[in-house]
Amino acid sequence: MSSIDSLRVFIRTVELGSLSAAGRALGLSPPSVSRIIRALEEEAGVRLLNRTSRKLALTHVGEAYLRKSREVLESYDGLKDVLAEAGEEPKGLLTVHSRISVGKYFLLGAVPDFLRAYPRIDLRLWLSEDVRDLVDNRIDVALRLGRPSETTFAMRKLSAGVKMVLFASPTYLENSSPIRAPHDLLQHSCLTGLREGGPDGGTGIWRYREGGRSHELRVRGRLQATDGWTIRDAVVAGLGVGLLPGWMIHDQLRAGAVVPILEDVDITALSFDQGVYAVFQKSPRVSPHARAFIDFLVRTFRTFDPRVAEIGSSEEDLANQ
Template sequence: MDSLRSIEIFVQVVHHGSLSAAARKLGTSAASVSRQVSALEDSLGARLLNRTSRKLTLTEAGEAYFHHAEQILHHVDEATHSVTNLQRAPRGTLRVHSRILVGQLFIIPAIAEFLIAQPEIKIDLMLSNLSVDLVEQNIDVDIRIGKLSDSSLIAKRLTLSDRVVCASPAYLKRSPKIRQPQDLGAHNCLTYRLSKGNVQWRFMNGKGVTTDVPVNGSLQTDYGPALRTAALAGLGLALMPDWSVREDIERGTLVRLFPEFKASFLEFDNGVYAVYQRSRHMSAKVRLFVDHLTGLFDRS
Protein backbone atom coordinates (compact mmCIF):
# COMPACT_ATOMS: atom_id res chain seq x y z
CA MET A 1 0.00 0.00 0.00
CA ASP A 2 1.22 3.49 -0.90
CA SER A 3 0.73 5.13 2.50
CA LEU A 4 1.02 8.74 1.29
CA ARG A 5 -1.44 8.11 -1.55
CA SER A 6 -3.88 6.47 0.87
CA ILE A 7 -3.62 9.43 3.22
CA GLU A 8 -4.30 11.85 0.35
CA ILE A 9 -7.36 9.83 -0.74
CA PHE A 10 -8.70 9.69 2.84
CA VAL A 11 -8.34 13.47 3.23
CA GLN A 12 -10.09 14.09 -0.08
CA VAL A 13 -12.97 11.82 0.95
CA VAL A 14 -13.42 13.78 4.17
CA HIS A 15 -13.21 17.14 2.38
CA HIS A 16 -15.75 16.18 -0.29
CA GLY A 17 -18.06 14.14 1.93
CA SER A 18 -18.37 11.11 -0.37
CA LEU A 19 -16.34 8.46 -2.12
CA SER A 20 -17.66 9.40 -5.56
CA ALA A 21 -16.89 13.13 -5.17
CA ALA A 22 -13.35 12.34 -4.00
CA ALA A 23 -12.94 9.95 -6.93
CA ARG A 24 -13.95 12.67 -9.42
CA LYS A 25 -11.48 15.08 -7.82
CA LEU A 26 -8.68 12.49 -7.99
CA GLY A 27 -9.55 11.23 -11.48
CA THR A 28 -10.19 7.63 -10.43
CA SER A 29 -13.16 5.38 -9.63
CA ALA A 30 -15.25 5.29 -6.46
CA ALA A 31 -14.43 1.58 -6.10
CA SER A 32 -10.71 2.33 -6.14
CA VAL A 33 -11.15 5.06 -3.53
CA SER A 34 -13.15 2.68 -1.33
CA ARG A 35 -10.44 -0.01 -1.57
CA GLN A 36 -7.71 2.51 -0.64
CA VAL A 37 -9.64 3.74 2.41
CA SER A 38 -10.36 0.18 3.51
CA ALA A 39 -6.70 -0.77 3.12
CA LEU A 40 -5.71 2.25 5.20
CA GLU A 41 -8.16 1.25 7.94
CA ASP A 42 -6.82 -2.32 7.88
CA SER A 43 -3.25 -1.13 8.21
CA LEU A 44 -4.20 1.07 11.17
CA GLY A 45 -6.46 -1.53 12.78
CA ALA A 46 -9.17 1.07 13.25
CA ARG A 47 -12.32 2.22 11.43
CA LEU A 48 -11.93 5.82 10.23
CA LEU A 49 -15.27 6.35 8.51
CA ASN A 50 -18.86 5.42 9.28
CA ARG A 51 -20.44 4.59 5.91
CA THR A 52 -24.18 4.76 5.31
CA SER A 53 -26.18 4.94 2.09
CA ARG A 54 -26.63 8.68 2.55
CA LYS A 55 -23.40 10.04 4.00
CA LEU A 56 -19.98 9.43 5.48
CA THR A 57 -18.99 10.54 8.97
CA LEU A 58 -15.73 10.37 10.84
CA THR A 59 -15.30 8.06 13.77
CA GLU A 60 -13.44 9.30 16.84
CA ALA A 61 -10.29 7.62 15.52
CA GLY A 62 -10.99 9.11 12.10
CA GLU A 63 -11.18 12.64 13.49
CA ALA A 64 -7.82 12.27 15.23
CA TYR A 65 -6.22 10.71 12.15
CA PHE A 66 -7.67 13.33 9.80
CA HIS A 67 -6.07 16.14 11.81
CA HIS A 68 -2.63 14.59 11.59
CA ALA A 69 -3.12 13.52 7.95
CA GLU A 70 -3.78 17.11 6.88
CA GLN A 71 -0.60 18.22 8.63
CA ILE A 72 1.42 15.48 6.92
CA LEU A 73 0.19 16.52 3.46
CA HIS A 74 0.85 20.16 4.28
CA HIS A 75 4.46 19.43 5.28
CA VAL A 76 5.04 17.31 2.16
CA ASP A 77 3.69 20.17 0.04
CA GLU A 78 5.97 22.62 1.84
CA ALA A 79 9.01 20.44 1.27
CA THR A 80 8.20 19.96 -2.42
CA HIS A 81 7.61 23.65 -2.97
CA SER A 82 10.81 24.70 -1.21
CA VAL A 83 12.91 22.42 -3.41
CA THR A 84 11.07 23.58 -6.54
CA ASN A 85 11.74 27.20 -5.60
CA LEU A 86 15.44 26.49 -5.21
CA GLN A 87 15.60 25.04 -8.72
CA ARG A 88 13.43 27.63 -10.45
CA ALA A 89 15.09 30.81 -11.77
CA PRO A 90 13.56 33.75 -9.84
CA ARG A 91 11.68 36.24 -11.97
CA GLY A 92 8.95 38.86 -11.75
CA THR A 93 8.45 42.12 -9.86
CA LEU A 94 9.53 42.53 -6.22
CA ARG A 95 7.75 45.36 -4.37
CA VAL A 96 10.00 46.85 -1.69
CA HIS A 97 9.25 49.60 0.83
CA SER A 98 11.91 51.19 3.02
CA ARG A 99 12.33 53.92 5.57
CA ILE A 100 13.91 56.89 3.80
CA LEU A 101 17.30 57.22 5.48
CA VAL A 102 18.26 53.54 5.51
CA GLY A 103 16.86 53.31 1.99
CA GLN A 104 19.12 56.08 0.71
CA LEU A 105 22.25 54.87 2.45
CA PHE A 106 21.94 51.10 2.02
CA ILE A 107 18.91 49.78 0.15
CA ILE A 108 19.29 51.74 -3.10
CA PRO A 109 22.96 50.68 -3.54
CA ALA A 110 21.98 47.12 -2.59
CA ILE A 111 19.20 47.08 -5.19
CA ALA A 112 21.55 48.11 -7.98
CA GLU A 113 23.93 45.26 -7.14
CA PHE A 114 21.03 42.80 -6.76
CA LEU A 115 19.43 43.61 -10.12
CA ILE A 116 22.73 43.15 -11.94
CA ALA A 117 22.99 39.66 -10.44
CA GLN A 118 19.30 38.83 -11.03
CA PRO A 119 18.37 40.13 -14.52
CA GLU A 120 14.95 38.39 -14.52
CA ILE A 121 13.74 40.36 -11.47
CA LYS A 122 12.35 43.89 -11.45
CA ILE A 123 12.04 45.98 -8.29
CA ASP A 124 9.33 48.53 -7.49
CA LEU A 125 10.84 50.62 -4.67
CA MET A 126 8.93 52.96 -2.37
CA LEU A 127 10.63 55.21 0.19
CA SER A 128 8.64 56.75 3.04
CA ASN A 129 8.58 56.93 6.80
CA LEU A 130 4.95 55.81 6.91
CA SER A 131 3.84 52.48 8.32
CA VAL A 132 2.63 50.26 5.49
CA ASP A 133 0.25 47.30 5.44
CA LEU A 134 2.11 44.62 3.49
CA VAL A 135 -1.05 42.75 2.50
CA GLU A 136 -3.16 45.76 1.62
CA GLN A 137 -0.40 47.48 -0.36
CA ASN A 138 0.99 44.27 -1.85
CA ILE A 139 4.49 44.80 -0.41
CA ASP A 140 6.89 41.86 -0.63
CA VAL A 141 9.66 43.22 1.66
CA ASP A 142 9.53 46.17 4.05
CA ILE A 143 12.71 47.61 5.59
CA ARG A 144 11.86 48.80 9.09
CA ILE A 145 13.65 50.10 12.15
CA GLY A 146 12.72 48.72 15.56
CA LYS A 147 11.17 45.54 16.86
CA LEU A 148 8.19 43.91 15.18
CA SER A 149 4.84 43.88 16.98
CA ASP A 150 2.75 42.11 14.30
CA SER A 151 3.00 38.35 14.81
CA SER A 152 1.50 37.67 11.37
CA LEU A 153 4.75 38.89 9.77
CA ILE A 154 8.32 37.59 9.77
CA ALA A 155 11.23 39.91 10.59
CA LYS A 156 14.86 39.17 9.71
CA ARG A 157 17.26 41.45 11.56
CA LEU A 158 19.80 42.86 9.13
CA THR A 159 21.92 44.74 11.63
CA LEU A 160 22.00 45.98 15.20
CA SER A 161 21.67 49.73 15.56
CA ASP A 162 22.18 52.25 18.32
CA ARG A 163 21.18 55.90 18.30
CA VAL A 164 23.64 58.61 19.18
CA VAL A 165 23.29 62.24 20.19
CA CYS A 166 25.64 64.34 18.08
CA ALA A 167 26.42 67.93 17.16
CA SER A 168 28.99 69.83 15.15
CA PRO A 169 32.16 71.19 16.83
CA ALA A 170 31.03 74.71 15.89
CA TYR A 171 27.72 74.33 17.75
CA LEU A 172 29.40 72.85 20.83
CA LYS A 173 32.00 75.65 20.88
CA ARG A 174 29.43 78.46 21.05
CA SER A 175 26.87 76.70 23.32
CA PRO A 176 26.66 75.95 27.05
CA LYS A 177 28.66 72.95 28.24
CA ILE A 178 26.93 69.57 28.04
CA ARG A 179 27.92 67.12 30.77
CA GLN A 180 24.81 64.98 31.24
CA PRO A 181 21.51 64.34 29.42
CA GLN A 182 19.60 66.69 31.73
CA ASP A 183 21.64 69.58 30.24
CA LEU A 184 19.77 69.19 26.93
CA GLY A 185 16.98 71.47 28.12
CA ALA A 186 19.28 74.43 27.52
CA HIS A 187 20.07 73.40 23.93
CA ASN A 188 18.54 73.51 20.47
CA CYS A 189 17.57 69.87 19.88
CA LEU A 190 16.64 68.93 16.33
CA THR A 191 13.83 66.43 16.66
CA TYR A 192 12.24 63.67 14.65
CA ARG A 193 8.46 63.88 14.43
CA LEU A 194 7.04 60.71 15.97
CA SER A 195 3.71 62.11 17.15
CA LYS A 196 2.08 65.29 18.29
CA GLY A 197 3.00 66.68 21.67
CA ASN A 198 6.23 67.13 23.57
CA VAL A 199 9.32 65.24 22.42
CA GLN A 200 11.44 63.25 24.85
CA TRP A 201 14.79 61.56 24.41
CA ARG A 202 15.32 58.46 26.52
CA PHE A 203 18.68 57.53 28.03
CA MET A 204 19.80 54.32 29.77
CA ASN A 205 22.99 54.11 31.81
CA GLY A 206 25.22 51.07 32.27
CA LYS A 207 23.09 49.87 35.19
CA GLY A 208 19.92 49.81 33.09
CA VAL A 209 18.39 52.92 34.70
CA THR A 210 16.43 55.02 32.19
CA THR A 211 15.83 58.75 32.19
CA ASP A 212 13.42 60.65 29.93
CA VAL A 213 14.58 64.16 29.02
CA PRO A 214 12.14 66.64 27.40
CA VAL A 215 13.76 68.36 24.41
CA ASN A 216 12.75 71.00 21.89
CA GLY A 217 14.33 73.11 19.23
CA SER A 218 13.92 75.09 16.05
CA LEU A 219 13.55 72.12 13.67
CA GLN A 220 11.22 69.16 13.71
CA THR A 221 10.87 66.81 10.73
CA ASP A 222 9.94 63.29 9.67
CA TYR A 223 12.83 63.27 7.18
CA GLY A 224 15.98 61.87 8.80
CA PRO A 225 18.53 63.29 6.32
CA ALA A 226 17.34 66.81 7.17
CA LEU A 227 18.40 66.31 10.79
CA ARG A 228 21.87 65.19 9.75
CA THR A 229 22.26 68.14 7.38
CA ALA A 230 21.11 70.60 10.04
CA ALA A 231 23.44 69.11 12.65
CA LEU A 232 26.40 69.32 10.24
CA ALA A 233 25.51 72.97 9.59
CA GLY A 234 25.81 73.71 13.33
CA LEU A 235 22.11 74.32 14.00
CA GLY A 236 21.85 72.06 17.03
CA LEU A 237 21.93 68.52 18.43
CA ALA A 238 20.37 65.51 16.71
CA LEU A 239 19.52 61.98 17.83
CA MET A 240 20.52 59.78 14.89
CA PRO A 241 21.08 56.10 14.02
CA ASP A 242 24.78 55.38 14.51
CA TRP A 243 25.18 54.01 10.97
CA SER A 244 23.84 57.25 9.47
CA VAL A 245 26.51 59.49 11.08
CA ARG A 246 29.40 57.05 11.58
CA GLU A 247 31.54 58.60 8.85
CA ASP A 248 30.77 62.14 10.06
CA ILE A 249 31.94 61.22 13.58
CA GLU A 250 35.07 59.51 12.24
CA ARG A 251 35.90 62.65 10.19
CA GLY A 252 35.23 64.92 13.17
CA THR A 253 32.48 66.91 11.44
CA LEU A 254 30.11 65.63 14.15
CA VAL A 255 30.89 64.86 17.78
CA ARG A 256 29.12 62.08 19.69
CA LEU A 257 27.81 63.01 23.13
CA PHE A 258 27.08 60.72 26.10
CA PRO A 259 28.92 57.62 24.82
CA GLU A 260 28.34 55.99 28.23
CA PHE A 261 24.55 56.03 27.66
CA LYS A 262 22.21 54.23 25.31
CA ALA A 263 19.89 56.76 23.69
CA SER A 264 16.59 56.47 21.89
CA PHE A 265 13.13 57.96 21.42
CA LEU A 266 11.01 55.24 23.05
CA GLU A 267 12.44 51.75 22.57
CA PHE A 268 16.09 50.73 22.65
CA ASP A 269 15.68 48.10 19.92
CA ASN A 270 16.55 50.21 16.89
CA GLY A 271 17.83 47.39 14.69
CA VAL A 272 17.18 47.37 10.94
CA TYR A 273 14.81 44.58 9.87
CA ALA A 274 13.61 43.09 6.61
CA VAL A 275 9.93 42.27 7.14
CA TYR A 276 7.84 40.02 4.91
CA GLN A 277 4.54 38.17 5.03
CA ARG A 278 4.21 34.88 6.85
CA SER A 279 2.93 32.65 4.06
CA ARG A 280 3.02 28.99 3.18
CA HIS A 281 5.48 29.60 0.38
CA MET A 282 8.30 32.14 0.55
CA SER A 283 9.04 33.06 -3.04
CA ALA A 284 12.53 32.64 -4.43
CA LYS A 285 12.83 36.35 -5.25
CA VAL A 286 11.99 37.36 -1.65
CA ARG A 287 14.43 34.81 -0.24
CA LEU A 288 17.21 35.93 -2.59
CA PHE A 289 16.65 39.63 -1.84
CA VAL A 290 16.60 39.15 1.95
CA ASP A 291 19.75 36.99 1.73
CA HIS A 292 21.40 39.70 -0.40
CA LEU A 293 20.60 42.40 2.18
CA THR A 294 21.85 40.18 5.01
CA GLY A 295 25.17 39.72 3.25
CA LEU A 296 25.46 43.44 2.54
CA PHE A 297 24.91 44.44 6.15
CA ASP A 298 27.30 41.73 7.34
CA ARG A 299 30.01 43.20 5.12
CA SER A 300 29.17 46.74 6.23
Protein backbone atom coordinates in the same frame (compact mmCIF):
# COMPACT_ATOMS: atom_id res chain seq x y z
CA MET B 1 -1.03 3.75 -5.39
CA SER B 2 1.38 5.86 -3.30
CA SER B 3 0.81 6.47 0.41
CA ILE B 4 0.16 10.16 -0.31
CA ASP B 5 -2.52 9.32 -2.85
CA SER B 6 -4.07 6.83 -0.41
CA LEU B 7 -4.32 9.58 2.19
CA ARG B 8 -6.07 11.78 -0.37
CA VAL B 9 -8.61 9.02 -0.98
CA PHE B 10 -9.21 8.59 2.74
CA ILE B 11 -9.73 12.32 3.31
CA ARG B 12 -12.03 12.66 0.31
CA THR B 13 -14.11 9.69 1.45
CA VAL B 14 -14.62 11.21 4.89
CA GLU B 15 -15.47 14.61 3.39
CA LEU B 16 -18.08 13.18 0.98
CA GLY B 17 -19.44 10.61 3.41
CA SER B 18 -19.57 7.56 1.13
CA LEU B 19 -17.36 5.26 -0.92
CA SER B 20 -19.36 5.78 -4.09
CA ALA B 21 -19.27 9.60 -3.84
CA ALA B 22 -15.52 9.53 -3.26
CA GLY B 23 -15.09 7.14 -6.18
CA ARG B 24 -17.01 9.42 -8.53
CA ALA B 25 -14.97 12.45 -7.43
CA LEU B 26 -11.65 10.64 -7.81
CA GLY B 27 -12.44 8.51 -10.87
CA LEU B 28 -12.32 5.23 -8.93
CA SER B 29 -14.82 2.45 -8.37
CA PRO B 30 -16.34 2.03 -4.87
CA PRO B 31 -14.56 -1.35 -4.42
CA SER B 32 -11.24 0.36 -5.25
CA VAL B 33 -11.89 3.05 -2.67
CA SER B 34 -12.79 0.37 -0.12
CA ARG B 35 -9.56 -1.57 -0.81
CA ILE B 36 -7.42 1.56 -0.39
CA ILE B 37 -8.99 2.40 2.96
CA ARG B 38 -8.72 -1.22 4.10
CA ALA B 39 -5.01 -1.18 3.21
CA LEU B 40 -4.53 1.97 5.31
CA GLU B 41 -6.29 0.29 8.23
CA GLU B 42 -4.13 -2.82 7.90
CA GLU B 43 -1.00 -0.69 7.83
CA ALA B 44 -2.16 1.29 10.89
CA GLY B 45 -3.36 -1.85 12.69
CA VAL B 46 -6.66 -0.22 13.70
CA ARG B 47 -10.07 0.48 12.21
CA LEU B 48 -10.39 4.03 10.89
CA LEU B 49 -13.99 3.97 9.62
CA ASN B 50 -17.15 2.28 10.83
CA ARG B 51 -19.12 1.27 7.74
CA THR B 52 -22.89 0.74 7.58
CA SER B 53 -25.23 0.42 4.62
CA ARG B 54 -26.23 4.06 5.07
CA LYS B 55 -23.13 5.99 6.10
CA LEU B 56 -19.51 6.05 7.15
CA ALA B 57 -18.36 7.26 10.56
CA LEU B 58 -14.88 7.91 11.85
CA THR B 59 -13.67 5.91 14.82
CA HIS B 60 -11.93 7.76 17.65
CA VAL B 61 -8.56 6.77 16.20
CA GLY B 62 -9.83 7.67 12.73
CA GLU B 63 -10.46 11.26 13.84
CA ALA B 64 -6.86 11.64 14.94
CA TYR B 65 -5.67 9.89 11.77
CA LEU B 66 -7.70 12.32 9.63
CA ARG B 67 -6.21 15.34 11.39
CA LYS B 68 -2.65 14.10 10.95
CA SER B 69 -3.34 13.10 7.33
CA ARG B 70 -4.35 16.63 6.52
CA GLU B 71 -1.18 17.97 8.18
CA VAL B 72 0.95 15.55 6.17
CA LEU B 73 -0.70 16.57 2.89
CA GLU B 74 -0.34 20.26 3.69
CA SER B 75 3.37 19.79 4.34
CA TYR B 76 3.78 17.68 1.20
CA ASP B 77 1.99 20.21 -0.98
CA GLY B 78 4.08 22.98 0.57
CA LEU B 79 7.22 21.03 -0.36
CA LYS B 80 5.99 20.85 -3.95
CA ASP B 81 5.58 24.64 -3.93
CA VAL B 82 9.16 25.05 -2.72
CA LEU B 83 10.44 22.81 -5.49
CA ALA B 84 8.35 24.70 -8.04
CA GLU B 85 9.79 28.01 -6.79
CA ALA B 86 13.32 26.63 -7.06
CA GLY B 87 12.84 26.20 -10.76
CA GLU B 88 10.98 29.49 -11.22
CA GLU B 89 13.03 32.54 -12.17
CA PRO B 90 12.16 35.50 -9.91
CA LYS B 91 10.44 38.18 -11.97
CA GLY B 92 7.97 41.04 -11.79
CA LEU B 93 7.63 44.34 -9.93
CA LEU B 94 9.11 44.36 -6.43
CA THR B 95 8.17 47.21 -4.07
CA VAL B 96 10.56 47.87 -1.17
CA HIS B 97 10.13 50.52 1.53
CA SER B 98 12.85 51.78 3.83
CA ARG B 99 13.68 54.67 6.10
CA ILE B 100 15.80 57.17 4.19
CA SER B 101 18.88 56.74 6.36
CA VAL B 102 18.80 52.93 6.23
CA GLY B 103 18.14 52.92 2.49
CA LYS B 104 20.95 55.33 1.68
CA TYR B 105 23.55 53.70 3.91
CA PHE B 106 22.81 50.02 3.40
CA LEU B 107 20.83 49.65 0.17
CA LEU B 108 21.73 52.11 -2.58
CA GLY B 109 25.20 50.73 -3.17
CA ALA B 110 23.93 47.15 -3.27
CA VAL B 111 20.86 47.63 -5.49
CA PRO B 112 22.78 47.50 -8.82
CA ASP B 113 24.20 44.09 -7.88
CA PHE B 114 20.70 42.81 -7.09
CA LEU B 115 19.25 44.04 -10.38
CA ARG B 116 22.14 42.54 -12.33
CA ALA B 117 21.63 39.20 -10.56
CA TYR B 118 17.88 39.21 -11.31
CA PRO B 119 17.36 40.81 -14.74
CA ARG B 120 13.60 40.05 -14.78
CA ILE B 121 12.86 41.94 -11.54
CA ASP B 122 11.91 45.63 -11.65
CA LEU B 123 12.54 47.36 -8.33
CA ARG B 124 10.48 50.21 -6.89
CA LEU B 125 12.48 51.57 -3.95
CA TRP B 126 10.43 53.86 -1.71
CA LEU B 127 12.37 55.88 0.89
CA SER B 128 10.58 57.84 3.62
CA GLU B 129 10.86 58.28 7.36
CA ASP B 130 7.30 57.12 8.02
CA VAL B 131 6.27 53.53 8.71
CA ARG B 132 4.05 52.45 5.83
CA ASP B 133 1.49 49.65 5.98
CA LEU B 134 2.53 46.79 3.73
CA VAL B 135 -0.97 45.80 2.63
CA ASP B 136 -2.38 49.27 1.99
CA ASN B 137 0.69 50.31 0.01
CA ARG B 138 1.32 46.97 -1.73
CA ILE B 139 4.82 46.74 -0.27
CA ASP B 140 6.58 43.40 -0.70
CA VAL B 141 9.46 44.01 1.73
CA ALA B 142 10.03 46.81 4.25
CA LEU B 143 13.24 47.61 6.12
CA ARG B 144 12.72 48.82 9.67
CA LEU B 145 15.12 50.28 12.22
CA GLY B 146 14.20 48.72 15.56
CA ARG B 147 12.11 45.61 16.13
CA PRO B 148 8.73 46.05 14.40
CA SER B 149 5.59 45.97 16.54
CA GLU B 150 3.36 44.33 13.91
CA THR B 151 2.52 40.73 14.82
CA THR B 152 0.66 39.99 11.58
CA PHE B 153 3.82 40.13 9.46
CA ALA B 154 6.88 37.93 9.23
CA MET B 155 10.27 39.49 9.97
CA ARG B 156 13.95 38.70 9.72
CA LYS B 157 16.71 40.45 11.65
CA LEU B 158 19.43 41.63 9.29
CA SER B 159 21.80 43.46 11.62
CA ALA B 160 22.20 44.12 15.33
CA GLY B 161 23.14 47.72 14.55
CA VAL B 162 24.81 50.07 17.06
CA LYS B 163 23.43 52.43 19.70
CA MET B 164 22.14 55.93 19.02
CA VAL B 165 24.67 58.69 19.70
CA LEU B 166 24.06 62.23 20.98
CA PHE B 167 26.51 64.60 19.33
CA ALA B 168 27.23 68.26 18.66
CA SER B 169 29.97 70.35 17.07
CA PRO B 170 32.78 71.71 19.28
CA THR B 171 31.81 75.25 18.25
CA TYR B 172 28.21 74.80 19.42
CA LEU B 173 29.30 73.34 22.77
CA GLU B 174 31.82 76.14 23.39
CA ASN B 175 29.03 78.72 23.13
CA SER B 176 26.33 76.83 25.04
CA SER B 177 25.59 75.75 28.59
CA PRO B 178 27.09 72.42 29.73
CA ILE B 179 25.26 69.14 29.11
CA ARG B 180 25.85 66.93 32.13
CA ALA B 181 22.51 65.08 32.34
CA PRO B 182 19.64 64.29 29.95
CA HIS B 183 17.41 67.08 31.30
CA ASP B 184 20.06 69.64 30.34
CA LEU B 185 19.04 68.96 26.74
CA LEU B 186 15.80 70.86 27.37
CA GLN B 187 17.85 74.07 27.39
CA HIS B 188 19.48 73.34 24.04
CA SER B 189 18.60 73.40 20.36
CA CYS B 190 17.91 69.72 19.67
CA LEU B 191 17.56 68.86 15.98
CA THR B 192 14.94 66.15 15.56
CA GLY B 193 13.25 64.06 12.89
CA LEU B 194 10.05 65.32 11.30
CA ARG B 195 7.59 62.42 11.14
CA GLU B 196 3.96 61.94 10.27
CA GLY B 197 1.88 61.80 13.43
CA GLY B 198 4.66 63.25 15.59
CA PRO B 199 4.41 66.21 17.98
CA ASP B 200 3.57 69.60 16.48
CA GLY B 201 5.31 72.93 16.83
CA GLY B 202 8.91 71.84 16.35
CA THR B 203 8.87 69.45 19.31
CA GLY B 204 10.58 66.07 19.18
CA ILE B 205 10.50 63.17 21.63
CA TRP B 206 13.67 61.52 22.86
CA ARG B 207 13.61 58.68 25.38
CA TYR B 208 16.37 57.57 27.72
CA ARG B 209 16.82 54.79 30.27
CA GLU B 210 18.05 55.41 33.78
CA GLY B 211 17.73 53.29 36.90
CA GLY B 212 15.92 50.58 34.98
CA ARG B 213 13.15 52.97 33.87
CA SER B 214 12.40 54.76 30.63
CA HIS B 215 11.99 58.54 30.67
CA GLU B 216 10.73 60.93 28.01
CA LEU B 217 12.15 64.28 26.93
CA ARG B 218 10.13 66.67 24.76
CA VAL B 219 12.95 68.58 23.13
CA ARG B 220 12.88 71.53 20.75
CA GLY B 221 15.30 72.88 18.21
CA ARG B 222 15.78 75.31 15.36
CA LEU B 223 15.48 72.59 12.71
CA GLN B 224 13.41 69.48 12.08
CA ALA B 225 13.98 67.33 9.01
CA THR B 226 12.70 64.08 7.56
CA ASP B 227 16.22 63.07 6.57
CA GLY B 228 18.85 62.06 9.12
CA TRP B 229 21.64 63.16 6.78
CA THR B 230 20.26 66.72 6.86
CA ILE B 231 20.27 66.64 10.67
CA ARG B 232 23.83 65.37 10.69
CA ASP B 233 25.06 68.16 8.39
CA ALA B 234 23.16 70.78 10.43
CA VAL B 235 24.83 69.57 13.62
CA VAL B 236 28.24 69.75 11.93
CA ALA B 237 27.36 73.34 10.96
CA GLY B 238 26.80 74.18 14.64
CA LEU B 239 23.00 74.48 14.71
CA GLY B 240 22.46 72.23 17.72
CA VAL B 241 22.51 68.74 19.21
CA GLY B 242 21.64 65.66 17.14
CA LEU B 243 20.74 62.05 17.91
CA LEU B 244 21.48 59.50 15.19
CA PRO B 245 22.71 55.89 14.77
CA GLY B 246 26.45 55.61 15.17
CA TRP B 247 26.96 54.43 11.60
CA MET B 248 25.58 57.75 10.29
CA ILE B 249 28.12 59.94 12.10
CA HIS B 250 31.11 57.65 12.42
CA ASP B 251 33.27 59.58 9.94
CA GLN B 252 32.44 62.95 11.53
CA LEU B 253 33.33 61.60 14.99
CA ARG B 254 36.66 60.26 13.76
CA ALA B 255 37.45 63.59 12.06
CA GLY B 256 36.59 65.61 15.16
CA ALA B 257 33.87 67.56 13.36
CA VAL B 258 31.49 66.51 16.14
CA VAL B 259 31.91 65.10 19.64
CA PRO B 260 29.75 62.60 21.54
CA ILE B 261 27.59 63.79 24.44
CA LEU B 262 26.36 61.78 27.44
CA GLU B 263 27.98 58.68 25.97
CA ASP B 264 27.02 56.54 28.98
CA VAL B 265 23.29 57.29 28.58
CA ASP B 266 21.09 54.89 26.60
CA ILE B 267 18.94 57.30 24.56
CA THR B 268 16.82 56.93 21.43
CA ALA B 269 14.40 58.78 19.19
CA LEU B 270 12.47 55.65 18.21
CA SER B 271 13.37 52.31 19.74
CA PHE B 272 16.11 51.12 22.12
CA ASP B 273 16.53 48.17 19.76
CA GLN B 274 18.76 49.50 16.97
CA GLY B 275 18.67 46.35 14.85
CA VAL B 276 17.70 46.45 11.18
CA TYR B 277 14.80 44.16 10.23
CA ALA B 278 13.19 43.00 7.00
CA VAL B 279 9.39 42.81 7.28
CA PHE B 280 7.19 40.98 4.79
CA GLN B 281 3.78 39.39 4.58
CA LYS B 282 3.34 36.17 6.54
CA SER B 283 2.45 33.50 4.01
CA PRO B 284 3.15 29.79 3.47
CA ARG B 285 4.58 30.74 0.10
CA VAL B 286 6.56 33.98 -0.14
CA SER B 287 6.73 35.17 -3.74
CA PRO B 288 9.97 34.21 -5.54
CA HIS B 289 11.01 37.82 -6.19
CA ALA B 290 10.43 38.82 -2.54
CA ARG B 291 12.30 35.72 -1.33
CA ALA B 292 15.19 36.56 -3.66
CA PHE B 293 15.41 40.08 -2.26
CA ILE B 294 15.24 38.94 1.38
CA ASP B 295 18.03 36.41 0.75
CA PHE B 296 20.01 39.16 -0.99
CA LEU B 297 19.52 41.44 2.05
CA VAL B 298 20.83 38.73 4.38
CA ARG B 299 23.98 38.37 2.27
CA THR B 300 24.40 42.15 1.98
CA PHE B 301 24.10 42.80 5.70
CA ARG B 302 26.59 40.05 6.46
CA THR B 303 29.17 42.18 4.68
CA PHE B 304 28.04 45.29 6.57
CA ASP B 305 27.92 43.79 10.06
CA PRO B 306 31.71 43.61 10.62
CA ARG B 307 31.91 47.29 9.69
CA VAL B 308 28.95 48.17 11.92
CA ALA B 309 30.52 46.25 14.81
CA GLU B 310 33.81 48.07 14.22
CA ILE B 311 31.94 51.39 14.35
CA GLY B 312 30.43 50.40 17.70
CA SER B 313 33.82 49.52 19.20
CA SER B 314 35.54 52.62 17.83
CA GLU B 315 32.79 54.81 19.32
CA GLU B 316 33.61 53.31 22.72
CA ASP B 317 37.27 54.19 22.12
CA LEU B 318 36.31 57.77 21.28
CA ALA B 319 34.17 58.03 24.39
CA ASN B 320 37.11 56.91 26.55
CA GLN B 321 39.61 59.36 25.07
